[in-house]
Amino acid sequence: MKGRNALLASLATILAAAPALADQCAQAHAIYADPAGTYELRFEPVGSESAVTSNHFKVKIGNTRLSLDGVVMQSGEPLRANGIVMHDCPTGDVTGAELEACTVWEGVIYTVDKAGRIGLLLAEDAPAAEQLLLPGFGPSLRTSSAWGEGKANADSSDVFEFKGCAA
Numbered sequence: 001m002k003g004r005n006a007l008l009a010s011l012a013t014i015l016a017a018a019p020a021l022a023d024q025c026a027q028a029h030a031i032y033a034d035p036a037g038t039y040e041l042r043f044e045p046v047g048s049e050s051a052v053t054s055n056h057f058k059v060k061i062g063n064t065r066l067s068l069d070g071v072v073m074q075s076g077e078p079l080r081a082n083g084i085v086m087h088d089c090p091t092g093d094v095t096g097a098e099l100e101a102c103t104v105w106e107g108v109i110y111t112v113d114k115a116g117r118i119g120l121l122l123a124e125d126a127p128a129a130e131q132l133l134l135p136g137f138g139p140s141l142r143t144s145s146a147w148g149e150g151k152a153n154a155d156s157s158d159v160f161e162f163k164g165c166a167a
Contacts, residue, residue: 022128025165027055027121030128032160038062039156041070041132042166046124054123059085061152068104068146072121081121083109083134087146104144105137132160 022030032041040060046053055072070085089102109121111129121129138156146152 022130022162025128025162026124027126027128028124029166030162031164031166032132033163034157034160036154036157038154039160040163041160043124043128044166054081055083055121056124061146062154064151066146066151072109074123081109083107083121085134085137087144102145104146105134105140107135107137109134128162128165130162134158134160 028043028045030043033039038061041057042060043055043057046056052073053071054074055070057070057072059068059070060066061068066087068085068087069089070083072081072083074080075082083106084103085105086099086102087104090098110133111119111121112131112133113119114130118133119129121132135158137158141147141152141156
């Protein structure tokens with residue numbers, strides 16, 4: 001009986017550690033990583049139905065304490081998922097120059113499904129995407145205020161793959 005209980009406990013541990021499937025996770029709880037595993041993109045609930053943003057996320061960089069803030073707004077003609085990643089932006093009444101100085105990356109966030117079809121990031125209550133594409137994120141990061149000693153210092157891919165679902 002002891003051997004069977006130990007086997008069941010081990011199996012339960014393995015199953016609990018198994019990565020969630022993207023389609024079983026809401027976008028608001030999805031976690032992604034670049035292929036090297038240095039950059040983690042973690043979505044979080046927006047927190048308000050009246051918010052102008054459709055998604056919020058953080059970008060954690062390797063073994064640093066650096067965390068970048070990201071928001072997605074559905075805007076443009078036609079509507080597209082426009083993302084902005086920021087580093088140490090001032091709060092309150094900010095000027096355009098201040099916002100530009102703290103912007104790390106800005107652009108459309110694309111998704112890729114299991115069949116390789118490209119689409120746009122959906123709202124936070126939709127099933128999570130398999131992969132995200134942030135075109136030009138890596139080069140933009142390199143020229144931003146988030147790059148340098150004690151900050152981001154490893155290149156990032158523009159591709160992020162689903163790796164899990166936060167509780």
